[in-house]
Amino acid sequence: MKKAALFLANGFEEIEALGTTDILRRAEISVTTVSVTGDLKVIGAHQIPVIADALFEETDFSNIDVLILPGGMPGASNLNAHDGLKKLLLKQVAEGKQVAAICAAPLVPGGLELLKGKNATCYPGFEAQLLGANITGEKVTVDGTITTGKGPGLVFDFALQLVENIAGKGVRDKVAQGLLLS
Numbered sequence: 619m620k621k622a623a624l625f626l627a628n629g630f631e632e633i634e635a636l637g638t639t640d641i642l643r644r645a646e647i648s649v650t651t652v653s654v655t656g657d658l659k660v661i662g663a664h665q666i667p668v669i670a671d672a673l674f675e676e677t678d679f680s681n682i683d684v685l686i687l688p689g690g691m692p693g694a695s696n697l698n699a700h701d702g703l704k705k706l707l708l709k710q711v712a713e714g715k716q717v718a719a720i721c722a723a724p725l726v727p728g729g730l731e732l733l734k735g736k737n738a739t740c741y742p743g744f745e746a747q748l749l750g751a752n753i754t755g756e757k758v759t760v761d762g763t764i765t766t767g768k769g770p771g772l773v774f775d776f777a778l779q780l781v782e783n784i785a786g787k788g789v790r791d792k793v794a795q796g797l798l799l800s
Contacts, residue, residue: 619646619647619648620647620648620683620684620784620785621647621648621649621650621681621682621683621684622642622647622648622649622650622682622683622684622685622686622780622784623649623650623651623652623677623679623682623684623685623686624638624639624649624650624651624652624686624687624688625651625652625653625654625674625685625686625687625688625697625703626651626652626653626654626655626660626668626670626688626693627653627654627655627660627693627694627696627697627700628655628660628661628692628693628696629661629662629663629690629691629692629693629694629695629696630660630662630663630688630689630690630693630696630697631662631663631688631689631690631693631720631721631770632662632663632664632666632668632690633770633773634688634689634690634720634721634767634770634773634776635651635662635668635688635690636668637773637774637777638686638688638720638773638776638777638780639651640777641773641774641777641778641780641781641793641797642777642780642781642784644793644796644797645781645784645785645789645790645792645793646785646789647781647784647785649686650671650672650677650682651668651670651671651672652670652671652672652673652674652677653670653672653673653674654674654696654697654700654702654703655696656673656675657673658670658672658673662690662693663690663691663692663693674700674702674703675702679706679710682710682715683715683716683784684715684716684717684718684780684783684784685706685707685710685715685716685717685718686717686718686719686780687717687718687719687720687723687724687726687727688720688721688723689719689720689721689722689723689724689741689769689770690721690722690723690770691722693722693723694721694722694723694725694726695722695725697723697726698725698726698729703726704726704730707726707727707730707732708730708732711727711732711763711764714763715763716763716764716765716783716784717732717763717764717765718764718765718766718767718776718780718783719740719764719765719766719767720766720767720768720769720770720772720773720776721740721741721767721768721769721770722740722741722744723740724738724739724740724744724747724748724751724766725740725744725747725748727764728740728744728747728748728749728751729747729749731749731750732764733748733749733750733751733761733764733766734749734750734751735750735751735752736751736752736761736762736764737751737752737754737759737761738751738752738753738754738759738761738764738766739753739754739755739756739757739758739759739766739767739768740753740766740768741768741769755768756768757772757775757776758772758775758776758779760779760783765779765780765783767779774797774799778790778793778794778799781793
């Protein structure tokens with residue numbers, strides 16, 4: 619079974635985090651929600667508390683196929699402030715494994731120059747933080763092993779693209795049909 623880790627920091631965009639988790643799990647992709655706060659309880663941007671599956675410090679990331687960063691503010695900035703997460707992202711990309719970020723969260727790989735020379739998208743106003751990226755403005759952009767999404771209203775597009783990246787177009791189509799999106 620393919621495995622994903624989705625990171626939660628205080629101020630995360632609830633729709634992006636929970637919608638992506640839900641859609642990936644519908645595709646039978648194992649998703650672990652990981653708190654970077656030191657506490658399993660993480661508060662979203664709209665004051666919705668969520669209990670993460672695991673703490674960053676206690677999670678083994680060696681068999682994770684994709685790392686996922688939801689946006690939201692100050693959630694994306696809080697993710698960006700976590701040195702362990704940034705080191706993990708660098709390692710993931712160096713190993714040729716997948717990384718995904720939506721909304722404001724592409725600022726994290728962007729600040730690490732992981733998007734340099736790559737096509738990427740983000741929430742309007744965060745483009746300058748995607749150092750060296752070619753900003754597409756698309757709903758979802760895939761360039762190699764990095765997938766970026768534009769914002770919360772596009773969570774279905776983003777998550778279904780991740781399903782396709784991880785499990786193939788057939789699984790994506792099946793999940794989309796079950797969600798009445800096709």
